[in-house]
Amino acid sequence: MTVRHPGGSASFEILGEDHTLGNALRYIIMKNPEVEFCGYSIPHPSEEKMNIRIQIYPEYWEHTKPYDALMKGLDDLADLCDHITHAFKEARDNFVEPGDNSEQR
Amino acid sequence: MDDYDTIYGSDRGPQITIKEADSRHAQIVLSNCDLAFANALRRIMLAEIPTIAIDIVEIQTNTSVIPDEFLCHRLGMVPLDSTNIDDKLIYTRDCFCDQYCERCSVTLSLHARCTGEDNVTVYARDLVIAEGAQLGSPVINDPEGQGTVICKLRKGQELRLKCIAKKGIAKEHAKWAPTAAVGFEYDPWNKLRHIDYWYEEDAKEEWPKSKYADWEEPPIEGEPFNYDAVPSRFYLDIESAGSLPPDEILQQGIKYLQEKLAAVIETFSNKNETGDGFGDGVRSPGQDYSMGGMGGGGAGYETPYQGGRTPFGGGGFGGATEYGGRLMGGHKCVAAVAMG
Known part of the structure; x- marks a missing residue:
């Protein structure tokens, strides 16, 4: 992974990742109110590279770096996964097969 | 939450x-x-999501009408029971054995011969799993309990082979798709x-x-x-x-998404000693590459042109995994890797 542009904006290159992570991460980073812009791109389909660009609003430059927004995005996505796991387990435990309960795992 | x-x-x-x-x-x-x-x-x-599928086939006898590589491909596609694979099997690439062992593979053998006048159909149920294997038995869902058809034999034709099933993901080959x-x-x-x-x-x-x-x-x-x-x-x-x-597919899906995140977080944290995200890897646009490493157990940088190899070992053209392909040369018997 490599970083470009110091300051309020940066691009990160993540090797071995694709749209699976790219789009979800982009979305979650954009949810951060301090982030002005976040976009990702896979420049060439036969190169396993995913570039993600983050720009922070100037008023937050003092205390938030693009790196922090990226790390927060990754953490938020992990929290979202935890939440989904929880929601799924709940749904699964409440699910009753109509007329049959042999499929309960 | x-x-x-x-x-x-x-x-x-x-x-x-x-x-x-x-x-x-x-x-x-x-x-x-x-x-x-x-x-x-x-x-x-x-x-x-990792599952187990037949990856190497050692053929001793194949007098059926189906060529060896065709048969290998068919065997690779047979779904094998992969429940709780993470607790039971590791990837061959992470194993310290020379070729394969019971920690990173499951062996299945197949022996079938047609002796009568009627043709014999060989089914997935005829694959005999090695004793003590915790997973990897062929999935059988049909009411007759036969599983998928592997091939058909006429009078006098015989099949005798050994399959080595390994852990893998569908990104490398679709046979590992759950x-x-x-x-x-x-x-x-x-x-x-x-x-x-x-x-x-x-x-x-x-x-x-x-x-x-x-x-x-x-x-x-x-x-x-x-x-x-x-x-x-x-x-x-x-x-x-x-x-x-x-339900396991869904839960594993979330788990592996989190593992991806963890791998990226870890790689960034290791690179970032200065605390601002601009560790040793800073480069300006247009500047020449100085490649950083990559997280998640991958092989790091590979040129996209040499053999089309992915960090997962596979690659479409050679039809051999990085680990499986290497093994084949050493075997005396006819061998092919079960990849399309």
């Missing part, structure tokens, strides 16, 4: 409802969720106009209603188009190939 309010405000975040489920498929509704996450989940369930298909749908009434239906005279008359249409309110006639609307309910239909039950 925890940090969660900061992302989703005061609402409760994504919800899951199970519509239908049995041992082979599950229909779930993911509501209050975003497209990017739902799609990430779909993609990971299709391509990145899902046969993942249905993914949203906005059954096309309120968002993400689809432009082709029609002869009237699209409403000519197109069938979505099977999820009853789960959402039909549009009101003359309703103004909402330009801010985004999809938030997703209908997923997980169809298992047999190696894993659908």
Whole structure:
């Protein structure tokens, strides 16, 4: 992974990742109110590279770096996964097969 | 939950409802969720959940009409029981054995011969799994208990072979896919106009209603188009190939998404000694590459042109995994790797 542009904006290159992570991460980073812009791109389909660009609003430059927004995005996505796991387990435990309960795992 | 309010405000975040489920498929509704996450989940369930599949075949006798490599391919596609694979098997690339061992592989043998006048059909059930194996038995779901057809033998024809099944993911080869298909749908009434239906005279008359249409309110006639609307309910239909039950597929999907995140976090944390994200790897646009390493156990930088090898070992052209292919030369018997 490599970083470009110091300051309020940066691009990160993540090797071995694709749209699976790219789009979800982009979305979650954009949810951060301090982030002005976040976009990702896979420049060439036969190169396993995913570039993600983050720009922070100037008023937050003092205390938030693009790196922090990226790390927060990754953490938020992990929290979202935890939440989904929880929601799924709940749904699964409440699910009753109509007329049959042999499929309960 | 925890940090969660900061992302989703005061609402409760994504919800899951199970519509239908049995041992082979599950229909779930993911509501209050975003497209990017739902799609990430779909993609990971299709391509990145590990299962076990036959990877190397050592053929002693094959006098059937099917050529060796054809047979190997068929064997590779047979779904094998992969429940709780993470506790039972490791990847061969992470194992310290020379070729394969019981920590990273499961051996199945097949011996069939046609002696009578009638042709014999060889089924997946005829694969005999090595004693003590914790997983990897052929998946059999048909009422006759036979499993998939491997080949047919005429009088005098014989098949004698040994299969080595290994752990892998569908990104390397589709035989490792836990899902046969993942249905993914949203906005059954096309309120968002993400689809432009082709029609002869009237699209409403000519197109069938979505099977999820009853789960959402039909549009009101003359309703103004909402330009801010985004999809938030997703209908997923997980169809298992047999190696894993659908609930495990979903849970593993989330798990592996988190492992991806963890790998990226770890790599960044290791690189970032200065604390601002600009560790040793800074480069300006247009500057020549100085390649950084990569997380997640991958092989790091590879040129895309040499052999088309992925960090997962595979690659379409040679038809051999990095680990499996190497083994073949050392064997006296006819061998081929079960990859398409």
